[in-house]
Amino acid sequence: MLKTLFSRNGATTKKGISVINGHTPIHLIEVRQVVKAYHTPVGDFIALNGVNLHIDKGEFVAVVGKSGSGKSTLINMITGIDRPTAGEIYVANHAIHRLGEGPMAEWRGKNVGVIFQFFQLLPMLSCLENVMLPMDFGNMYTPRERKERALHLLEQMQMVEHAYKLPSEVSGGQQQRVAIARALANDPPILAADEPTGNLDSKTADAVFTLFENLVAQGKTILMVTHDGELARRTRRAITIADGQIVDEKIRG
Amino acid sequence: MVPTRWRKVILDLWMHKARTLLVIAAIGVGVFAVGLVAGGQAILLRELNRGYAATNASSATLTTTPFSSELVARLGRIPGVEAVEGRRRIPAQVEIRPNETRALLITAVADFRAQQLDKIYPIGGAWPQRDGLLIEQLSLEFLNASVGDKISVDLGNGLRKELTITGLVHDANVPNARVTNRAFGYVTIHTLNNLGLGDYFTELRYRAVEADNLSAIYALNDALKSQIERSGHTVFATDTPTPGEHWAQEIIETLVLLFILFGVLIMVLSGFLVVNTITALMAQQIKHIGVMKLVGARRRQIMGMYFVMVAAYGLLAVLLAVPASMLAAQRVVLFATDLLNTQIVNNSVPLYVIGLQVAGGLGIPLAAALWPVINGALITTHKALNSIGIDQSSVGRGFWERLFAQMQQMLPLQRPLLISLRNTIRKKGRLALTLATLILGTALFIAVLSTRASVQQTLDDFLRYHRYDVSVVFARPYRTAQIEPLAQQLPGVVAVESWLTGSARRVFADASTSESVSLVAAPANSAFMDPKLEAGRWLLPTDANTLVVNTDFADAHPDLRLGDEVVLEINGRNHPWQLVGIVPTAAAGPTLYVNYNFYARLARSIGQATTLKVVTAQHDAAHQAEMAARLTGHLESAGIRVSSTRTTEGIRESNQYAFNIIIGFLVLMAVLLATVGSLGLTTTMSINILERIREIGVLRAIGASDNAVRVIVLTEGMTIGLLSWVFGSVTAVPLSQLLSHTVGMALLGIPLNYTFALDWTFIWLVMVILLAAAASLGPAHSASRLTIREVLAYE
Ligand SMILES: Nc1ncnc2c1ncn2[C@@H]1O[C@H](COP(=O)(O)OP(=O)(O)OP(=O)(O)O)[C@@H](O)[C@H]1O
Ligand SMILES: [Mg+2]
DSSP: OHHHHOOOOOOOTTTTSSSBBBBBOOSSSSEEEEEEEEEEETTEEEEEEEEEEEETTTTEEEEETTTSHHHHHHHHHHHHSSSOSEEEEEEEEGGGGGGGGHHHHHHHHHHEEEOOSSSOOOTTTOHHHHHHHHHHHHHHOHHHHHHHHHHHHHTTTOOOOGGTTOOGSSOOOOOOHHHHHTTTTTOOEEEEESSSSTTSSSHHHHHHHHHHHHHHHHHHHEEEEEOOOHHHHHEEEEEETTTTTTEEEEEEH | OOOOOHHHHHHHHHHOOOHHHHHHHHHHHHHHHIIIIHHHHHHHHHHHHHHHHHOOSSSSEEEEEOOOOOHHHTTTTTTTEEEEEEEEEEEEEEEEEETTTEEEEEEEEGGGGGGGOOEETTSSSSSOSSEEEEEEETTTTTTOOOOOOOOEEEETTTOOOEEEEEEEEEOOTSOHHHHHTTTEEEHHHHHHTTTTSSOOOEEEEEEEESSTTTHHHHHHHHHHHHHHHHTTTTEEEEOOOOTTTTTHHHHHHHHHHHHHHHHHHHHHHHHHHHHHHHHHHHHHHHHHHHHHHTTTOOOHHHHHHHHHHHHHHHHHHHHHHHHHHHHHHHHHHHHHHHHTOOSSSOOOOOOOHHHHHHHHHHHHHHHHHHHHHHHHHHOOHHHHHHSSSSOTOOOOOOOOHHHHHHHHHHHHHHHHHHHHHHHHHHHHHHHHHHHHHHHHHHHHHHHHHHHHHHHHHHHHGGGGGOSSEEEEEEEEEHHHHHHHHHHHHHHTTEEEEEEEEEEEEEOOOOOOOOOEEEEEEEEEOTTTOOOOOOOOOOOOOOOSSSEEHHHHHHHHHOOTTTOEEEOOOOOTEEEEEEEEEOOOOOOOOSEEEEEEEHHHHHHHHHHEEEEEEEEOOOOSHHHHHHHHHEEEEEEETTTTEEEEEHHHHHHHHHHHHHHHHHHHHHHHHHHHHHHHHHHHHHHHHHHHHHHHHHHHHHHTTOOOOHHHHHHHHHHHEEEHHHHHHHHHHHHHHHHHHHHHHEEEEEETTSSOOOOOOHHHHHHHHHHHHHHHHHHHHHHHHHHHHOHHHHHHOOO
């Protein structure tokens, strides 16, 4: 039963996109020479300056660095939330730097689950409906399966008893778990989290982190920005960003 | 099960009830106005035209010496004549209460069932079997009678007869009796004959085959006239109305003009309002759009959601406003028909009007949403997500901001005040649209009420021709030396004046003559008349053959200039007069004013009077009516034959009645405009504050008291309200002049005596202040009830 429930009936990758202009990506995520400049009234500000990064399937990568170093900017490049000024980004066989805003949203809905420090749940929808929303937009699963699946995900996040509450009626840590369930709704291979524990106490943060570890064990690839050195040390791989460049990378066996 | 994204749309509509109501009201008011204006106009014109066509209007009426039906048949054979009919009209008086009479014009018809022209129709469908008097439906109340009553009718020359009212008719060619101050009744010639009044006609009405061709009608007039005269009769007058024109054509045209003018303006205003509301709504939704894009929403899906949402607002507004506007249109039409005496056979609003409403109600909001929705769907996820509660987008360095910085330095403004002023100018586009709506709304509101005040003023100015209370008209001229002392004997009579009234025709250079117009000869220096002058001067005691005309006459004779010599035919003799002045028409048709002494000599009526003007001790309507009755009784007991009396209040009230419809319409428009303006202010203020709930939370979090928050939002509301009031009132000045001019020219042929509605200008100021306070304090109050945690989590 679980197998059918978690099989994806609408997510077959479109043909012809997997091989792009002769470049065949080898890794799940490939960031090549990415530059991001912000235009400000006082001139351009280079937030990312020629970043190269490869991440493979099943990796759990922590991104650390001082405030303002470019962590969010980098993760926004990979999730397609923002676009690079120069360089190439391939995620799950898609050249996402070339995707338009519409195809990008569609692609992201199925391939990347995004989690923020501020949970970004829609306030008028119940927790359950927030989790069902990506399936609705992506036209994934049958309408009946959507509810079952959302309840199942909330159960995984230990939130099933709050399913019918509004986000404003549950705590911050609980909202974050709903946000994680939502990120998993379309069973994307990649999760990208920008300071997902930034708003949570250390105990709740720990619980969220444990959830992530379980997801990695199930084969998900996770990219997580964090200020918490403790948590960063618990991932297998940690990259450090300073002034828009990757300056250090630690891999723990 | 409803898909989740549609749940969001439904919940957005449902959970923000106040916002939903505001948006629906904004759309609804426009849809309502269109329905009222277009629907009302369509019904009114359709029914008027139908009613007018059903009368089969005559092309001209020739007034002659008595003739028989045999002549009528002969005249019908003249080529070019489609139909002829003989009629006779008898002015009569009906005693409605002891000593109180009212005028009744009786029209005699050969046979009601065989009417050809200017047809009247029985109310209820069938003609009564019994012989008797039929009364026009809108005259019955005026006569204080009901069907079946036997009334005492004075048919002139002391002939009094009892007539039974046997039924009601509709005569589309006469107005409400309250307008004319005269009731309309109908009998057959046969009935007249039975009363001993003879079975002859004195009016020949005919309709030309070419009913729209005025020159053909004039040619036929001549042909008929010579035929009639060849049979030994005299034609006294020929009355040729403009072909195809209803008697109230000018009122109708004014109404239609006003209908269209205000319909379009209210539509534009509510269009502004809808654009403002929808734009603000979309601005509030930007973050949601970001979240939805984040979880994979495609552009099409987002656009679909918001277009459906906007269409839902439109649909709800249409569902409420269309039936409401239909009812309102039907009511407005009823109001108009009471004056215009139109029977509404079918009061359904034409489908095209409903189509227009549906198209506008859905189309304008959707068009207003087009840009914000597409923009919202195109915005990058990054930008959408980062447009958080505290809006930084337009805190720039533009003109306003610089002006503002200057102000900050020059004026010792308090910090909260600064925040409010900055807020007011933050959303420039919205501010501009809100101000435009409010300014135009204010200006029109004041203009409409100024026009109403001007109408009132004009009606009051009419009293300048009637500086007396009762006018007694005699059946024949009497010596002033006899009647004046007689009248003065009566207690309650303060002053009297003897006037001569008559008629005259202008004689043109080619010896042809104009239609007959009334002539008033008052004593030189009469204290009973003090008209305002349009041009030239009033009559002086030293004047002899000096003439003053009213604007109606001047308009009919555009060749005449002040100082010109005018030849008048009076009592069959021509005499030259010199035109020295033009006075406004007081709703009495073309009139000439001359000095009594000179005219009396010319008319061979020296020392005689046809009318006695009386000033009484009190001037209210009831007292005037009582004095009129007592004067009649008193004079008649002395053997004087009184043909009719009129009271000044009575005339003023019937004039007022004619204007009521226009005034009523103007007030209705003022209410609609006030509604649009209020809604504009309310929506803008509420939206502004809803948008800043988070900011208010932050202010409170950093220690602002509830009171400080209140001061901030209140100042913002007041600033917008006061700005719009100041500019709106200024704009109202030329606008109201234009409007009163238009209404005056259309209804009276003269500009109204312009009055600015200063009282309403200040009432509106109070309304604006109250509305601004309510619209800003309401949301601010709900904001202050939220905990800081809730506020910071708000959307
Ligand atoms: N929209 C923008 N316009 C201009 N500059 C920006 C913009 N967004 C970010 N920056 C700048 O780019 C740099 C990187 O920002 P980014 O948000 O990636 O930092 P971060 O590493 O995520 O910091 P933090 O840990 O505080 O979240 C910062 O110096 C920031 O000031
Ligand atoms: Mg960041």
